Amino acid sequence: MAYEAELTRFAELRVLHGRGIPDGAEFAGPALTRRLDAARTGRRPTWAWPLPGGTAEWARIAHEHTAGRWEHDEPS
Numbered sequence: 001m002a003y004e005a006e007l008t009r010f011a012e013l014r015v016l017h018g019r020g021i022p023d024g025a026e027f028a029g030p031a032l033t034r035r036l037d038a039a040r041t042g043r044r045p046t047w048a049w050p051l052p053g054g055t056a057e058w059a060r061i062a063h064e065h066t067a068g069r070w071e072h073d074e075p076s
Contacts, residue, residue, distance in 0.1 A: 003032040 010024025051058050 002035075003028050006031075 006028035007024045010021060010027070014021045014023070051061075053060075
């Protein structure tokens with residue numbers, strides 16, 4: 001939303017002051033890039049809880065629910 005607002009602001013400035021005003025992408029783009037990178041790499045809280053029984057229990061449940069069509073290798 002901030003990116004779109006900044007582009008809108010520049011568009012309005014261009015209407016008032018002419019095409020000598022940049023379109024705003026050069027200024028708004030880096031901020032959008034930082035936000036997208038933070039969304040991709042940032043840590044977010046999770047509502048998930050550890051499964052009692054750990055990996056072995058998860059593998060058992062997956063095997064049960066896929067009628068044995070799923071095979072799981074234990075991590076080394």
